[in-house]
Amino acid sequence: MIGTRLKRITHNEHSDSALLELIAPSLKLAAAQFGVAFFLSRLRGKAVEIIHVETPGDGVSYLHPGLGRRPVHACSCSKAVAAFSPEVLFSNDLHGQLRAYTEFTVTNIDDLKAEFEIIRQRGFAECVEEIERGMCSVAAPLAPSGPGATMSIGAVGSVRIFSPTFREKIGPQIVKLARELSTTLGWDVAQDEKIVGAH
Template sequence: MGQPGTVQSVDRAAQVLEIIARDGESSVGRIGRELEVHGSTASRLLASLAAHDLVERLEATGTVRLGVGVLRLAAATRSRLDLTAQAGPVCDALAEELGETVNVAVYRDGAAINVYQAQGTSTVAMHNWVGDRTVLHATSSGKMLLAHLEQDAIEDLLASPLERFTEHTITGATVLREQLQQARENGWAQVVEEYEDGLNAVAAPIRGPAGDVVAALSVAGPTYRLAPGSLPATARVLLRAADEISRRIGYRADVTG
């Protein structure tokens, strides 16, 4: 029986995966009996799961077991958990050193998703960005992630109308292309009151074992503390921290560079 508020078919599909995970493999009849559904219903559930490679049928026995799709999902989760686990101590130390808010963000479906945040001693009631989707063109993490996408993906974003958040938000494609090029050349990106009035930020890339940019490390603070003129010096500190996180998750410049 599903929990209140759940979708029955999804709830049953999840139960099927749990049964197979518990038993190693199972038959349509056994799954139907445990779920207390007709065999045809169990068969349709398994067919849907098989279409996404979440289960696979063993021809020799007629039973089913978990498929490679489960491994893909597990790998994606493990990658994110590994990133936050390794980045956490570095972010905490960086936030303490700079006294400002430090975030780690990853690219997902046209946005930057924050997966870790550490607050410095100078921050007061700073918004918790973990789990939030933020735009690419008006945030430092977003610009850094955008700068390392495939060129087609960059052009797709620049071809769409870009939302203006403050009078300083850059919405022109030509200027943004120049900023993305600078971010790639300098190794860091910045925003000056482009997403929120009075808030500045700078971001650096976090690289995975293959050398590709898998996340962005950023520090943000009010303009009276994190003034535009101080951003290059802050970026140098940030780059060292980003390099440390990259090293922790398997990047080796002497091997991949």
């Protein structure tokens, strides 16, 4: 059971330590289940940062995404947040600012907006070699609106492991885990989805 104090902290302050106390164990289990690294990211100001990573503990080779800020257009953790929090996109003057990290990076603002629409429909974002060659990731916001829309969880690995089939399999699983975590945090995901669906 989650203590009343933890629920109050996470609901009102959303401090990193309080969030990790609840979320990190679930990410650790997911990392062990899928054999890839899982991460938690959150919106800070105008940027999304990866704040925690759990890695598989079986000694199998994996890719670590690192911590820190990610570009809004070239990382699944950022795109998952930006798709459900439009103010992230519009608070940044992105016209002509979408840097190409690889030949797969989306650098056209209209293409990015179209991708955000797809992300909203299926519930998760992908990054396929867009920020670094050979690296792929899949992420989903904790909720489609409210505090959960400013945070995302996801998984990262090599393009060899993150095939289209694997991404289609793990994407819905990440969405499911995200919704479970939102419910545990006391955020009314069902109500959020009704609100989103009404617009």
